[in-house]
Amino acid sequence: MATLEIKNLHVSVDTDQGKKQILRGVDLVVKSGETHAIMGPNGSGKSTLAYSIAGHPKYEVTEGEILLDGQNVLEMAVDERAKAGLFLAMQYPVEVPGVSVSNFLRTAKTALDGEAPKLREWIGDLKGAMKNLRMDPDFTERNVNEGFSGGEKKRHEILQLELLKPKIAILDETDSGLDVDALKVVSEGVNRAKEETGLGVLLITHYTRILRYIEPDFVHVFVAGKVAEQGGPELAERLEAEGYDRYLKTEA
Amino acid sequence: MAQHGIKAHEHKLVPLQTRSERPRSTSISDFAELSNRQEIWRYLPMDRLQGLDAEVIGEVSQSELSISLAGTVTASWIDSSEPIVGTAGLPEDRISAIAWTNASKTLLVEVPADQEIAEPVFLTLKLEELAAKALHIFVKVGANAKATIVLDHIGQGLLAENVEILLEPGAKLDFVSIQDWDNGSSHVSNQLTRLGKDSVLKHVVVSLGGDLVRVTPSVALDSPGAEIQMYGVYLADSKNYFEHRPYVDHIAENCVSNVAYKGALQGAGAHTVWVGDVLIRETAIGTNSYELNRNLLLTDGARADSVPNLEIETGKIEGAGHASASGRFDDEQLFYLMARGIGDTEAKRLVVRGFLNEVVQKVGISQVEDRLIASIEQGLEKAGV
Ligand SMILES: Nc1ncnc2c1ncn2[C@@H]1O[C@H](COP(=O)(O)OP(=O)(O)OP(=O)(O)O)[C@@H](O)[C@H]1O
Ligand SMILES: [Mg+2]
Numbered sequence: 001m002a003t004l005e006i007k008n009l010h011v012s013v014d015t016d017q018g019k020k021q022i023l024r025g026v027d028l029v030v031k032s033g034e035t036h037a038i039m040g041p042n043g044s045g046k047s048t049l050a051y052s053i054a055g056h057p058k059y060e061v062t063e064g065e066i067l068l069d070g071q072n073v074l075e076m077a078v079d080e081r082a083k084a085g086l087f088l089a090m091q092y093p094v095e096v097p098g099v100s101v102s103n104f105l106r107t108a109k110t111a112l113d114g115e116a117p118k119l120r121e122w123i124g125d126l127k128g129a130m131k132n133l134r135m136d137p138d139f140t141e142r143n144v145n146e147g148f149s150g151g152e153k154k155r156h157e158i159l160q161l162e163l164l165k166p167k168i169a170i171l172d173e174t175d176s177g178l179d180v181d182a183l184k185v186v187s188e189g190v191n192r193a194k195e196e197t198g199l200g201v202l203l204i205t206h207y208t209r210i211l212r213y214i215e216p217d218f219v220h221v222f223v224a225g226k227v228a229e230q231g232g233p234e235l236a237e238r239l240e241a242e243g244y245d246r247y248l249k250t251e252a
Numbered sequence: 253m254a255q256h257g258i259k260a261h262e263h264k265l266v267p268l269q270t271r272s273e274r275p276r277s278t279s280i281s282d283f284a285e286l287s288n289r290q291e292i293w294r295y296l297p298m299d300r301l302q303g304l305d306a307e308v309i310g311e312v313s314q315s316e317l318s319i320s321l322a323g324t325v326t327a328s329w330i331d332s333s334e335p336i337v338g339t340a341g342l343p344e345d346r347i348s349a350i351a352w353t354n355a356s357k358t359l360l361v362e363v364p365a366d367q368e369i370a371e372p373v374f375l376t377l378k379l380e381e382l383a384a385k386a387l388h389i390f391v392k393v394g395a396n397a398k399a400t401i402v403l404d405h406i407g408q409g410l411l412a413e414n415v416e417i418l419l420e421p422g423a424k425l426d427f428v429s430i431q432d433w434d435n436g437s438s439h440v441s442n443q444l445t446r447l448g449k450d451s452v453l454k455h456v457v458v459s460l461g462g463d464l465v466r467v468t469p470s471v472a473l474d475s476p477g478a479e480i481q482m483y484g485v486y487l488a489d490s491k492n493y494f495e496h497r498p499y500v501d502h503i504a505e506n507c508v509s510n511v512a513y514k515g516a517l518q519g520a521g522a523h524t525v526w527v528g529d530v531l532i533r534e535t536a537i538g539t540n541s542y543e544l545n546r547n548l549l550l551t552d553g554a555r556a557d558s559v560p561n562l563e564i565e566t567g568k569i570e571g572a573g574h575a576s577a578s579g580r581f582d583d584e585q586l587f588y589l590m591a592r593g594i595g596d597t598e599a600k601r602l603v604v605r606g607f608l609n610e611v612v613q614k615v616g617i618s619q620v621e622d623r624l625i626a627s628i629e630q631g632l633e634k635a636g637v
Binding site for chain 1 (some may be wrong): 414583584585587588589590591592594595596598599602603605606607608609610
């Protein structure tokens with residue numbers, strides 16, 4: 001059982017015009033096996049929350065806490081957070097020229113486990129996971145995310161999720177840019193990870209479509225840097241029908 | 253095209269000085285003495301020449317150059333007054349003229365026509381004293397022949413060198429020049445190449461060690477359909493000054509040139525200079541040309557100068573482009589790798605290796621690649637990266 005606790009999180013970024021506050025007191029608890037959907041308008045700070053949990057150096061936490069099983073995540077370096085069991089599937093995965101997918105994945109697995117995976121087993125796992133995600137085996141020899149289509153990048157993120165076996169995963173718009181089939185394939189990947197490892201999921205999305213495949217236990221409405229309302233799956237349906245107007249009005 | 257986090261700067265396509273107007277001569281007195289006021293010596297740390305610019309210098313002895321031939325390739329020392337010498341090009345600067353004048357002998361390496369030589373030829377120059385010496389090498393690849401030649405510079409020494417490379421029609425050559433000197437060494441190498449019709453030259457420069465290393469590879473594309481790939485990889489630490497000035501002269505129709513140099517620098521005082529000149533003359537219709545230089549600064553206090561110059565005298569070309577960028581590690585790349593559990597040092601190594609890989613993979617000679625990879629690892633170790 002793992003528990004990710006976010007308490008009163010305030011985060012700013014440095015901009016050319018000075019410090020800009022983006023998160024204004026986020027409270028959230030995600031436990032193993034649970035799926036939390038976060039929905040909210042563009043620019044409300046969803047990715048900022050995701051990056052802050054993963055430890056991106058651009059984001060400065062000015063107040064509040066992030067705890068994983070009581071441990072202070074904010075004191076951990078980026079790689080330590082991953083080692084502690086956190087995973088971020090990025091909205092815009094980064095290209096790493098000259099580094100092959102296979103080298104990257106093996107290096108990551110070795111770093112997480114503290115020892116190199118047994119070659120045979122590893123190759124089997126890799127092949128199997130790629131097959132499940134309908135990824136061409138040639139991808140292992142390509143450079144990380146270089147020249148990948150939008151959908152391929154997202155599959156590659158979920159491939160990592162399945163191979164690296166984190167405790168809590170944040171999926172930042174993994175569904176954006178996926179066609180109908182890819183959405184299904186990717187959702188199956190997430191559900192497999194949930195089943196096999198009891199993964200806790202924080203799923204950031206704009207669409208209820210993915211929620212038909214990955215059923216959320218909780219839905220949070222994210223507005224202006226914090227959670228404006230929480231509810232069950234039915235809240236997602238209402239948001240899709242009504243939009244965010246009512247929240248924005250009360251904000252203003 | 254620019255990588256994230258690295259600033260790309262586009263230069264205006266205005267020639268500084270028309271490259272074609274530079275004087276060519278074997279006579280030392282036709283060139284002014286070296287000064288930082290001349291563009292071609294602008295960056296050079298003069299105190300590191302250690303006498304390489306003196307009018308009279310010694311000559312490399314034949315025993316200092318070991319030759320490992322392959323197939324039907326031949327090598328012989330000929331008199332530098334033989335008519336073949338100078339047929340691939342003439343000096344464009346004073347040190348090249350000094351090397352020319354002081355090398356009484358020339359090593360002639362010949363690949364007979366129509367021969368395909370599978371194994372590489374290795375020419376290994378090992379110097380063991382800090383005395384200025386001249387060396388002249390002439391490589392001739394016969395029509396439709398194919399070969400690989402590696403020229404390796406090791407040990408400690410002071411060398412002024414001319415390398416001429418002549419490809420007859422349809423010939424293919426992979427030529428690698430490695431500068432892996434011990435500290436204290438200085439080396440100025442002018443590499444002149446002339447390509448016959450439909451010939452293909454892959455010219456690779458690998459600079460790993462030396463207090464001063466200056467390599468000026470130039471190619472005259474004066475026969476139609478010729479192609480040159482010029483690659484460079486360098487790894488400079490605080491002891492090194494590396495200068496690379498590739499020059500491509502497009503004269504004939506339908507020639508192709510591609511220049512790509514990549515370097516990593518680490519340590520205060522590490523300094524590299526790359527000046528890439530491409531001249532596309534009025535006659536060079538159908539030219540396709542691209543030049544690129546990228547530098548990765550691993551630590552503070554390192555300096556990479558990068559200047560692409562593109563002169564175009566005709567509009568009737570296939571394409572011409574250039575890119576130049578120098579910068580620190582890309583934070584986004586490091587974050588991505590670290591977010592998967594990869595530690596800071598390992599992540600940086602992956603990024604550097606990946607960065608250089610693009611060119612390392614082009615070398616295509618496993619012995620050279622292995623050595624390069626080992627040097628890169630060593631360099632990273634030293635950088636504490
Ligand atoms: N480095 C930065 N400099 C300036 N502003 C930034 C920076 N990073 C984020 N922001 C701003 O913070 C706000 C929140 O951005 P964030 O990416 O977290 O939004 P989001 O909720 O993920 O939006 P979307 O749904 O479009 O992905 C935006 O207004 C964005 O412009
Ligand atoms: Mg976002």
